[in-house]
Amino acid sequence: MYQFSNHEIRERIQKTYQKVIDGLQANLDSYVWHEIQSPEDLGQIRMSAMQQFLEDFPQKIQQGRYLTAELPVLPFKTQQFDLALCSHLLFTYSDFFSEDFHLASIVELCRVAAAVRVFPLLNVSGEVSPVLQPVMEKLKAQGYSVEIQPVPYEFQKDANQMLQIKSVV
Structure with missing residues (x-):
């Protein structure tokens, strides 16, 4: 995901948000609703986290904090x-x-x-x-x-x- 711009990531989040909430609503019994009270509560928590990430991303990607890589091959040294x-x-x-x-x-x-x-x-x-x-x-x-x-x-x-x-x- 780090290969995409802030704008592209934000668009993807907006496009998938309702799908995720609807999926949770359709499968309420598959989850433990103690700390997180409802699909809407989870949605708010995740959107807040996404907002924090999107604020951090532009500057930190230029600093090398976020790297574009994918399994099964990573660009790191052995035992780094x-x-x-x-x-x-x-x-x-x-x-x-x-x-x-x-x-x-x-x-x-x-x-x-x-x-x-x-x-x-x-x-x-x-x-x-x-x-x-x-x-x-x-x-x-x-x-x-x-x-x-x-x-x-x-x-x-x-x-x-x-x-x-x-x-x-």
């Missing part, structure tokens, strides 16, 4: 970071990305960071991703430490676990 976080991409969209893509992406994240955390482990339908177990097994076979850990957050029902991966080699 202590921690890599991947939220709401891997496993969430396993209907769109192959098992090979998931594996290659996690291996690449492990290349650039000492530890990797992926959240959530459910797909968009609220089911455990069908590629989770095969990817975990292949990572273990390649010498990675792989562990499912609970997290103290749950908005999508049963999406309260993350995958932590570390290189043991």
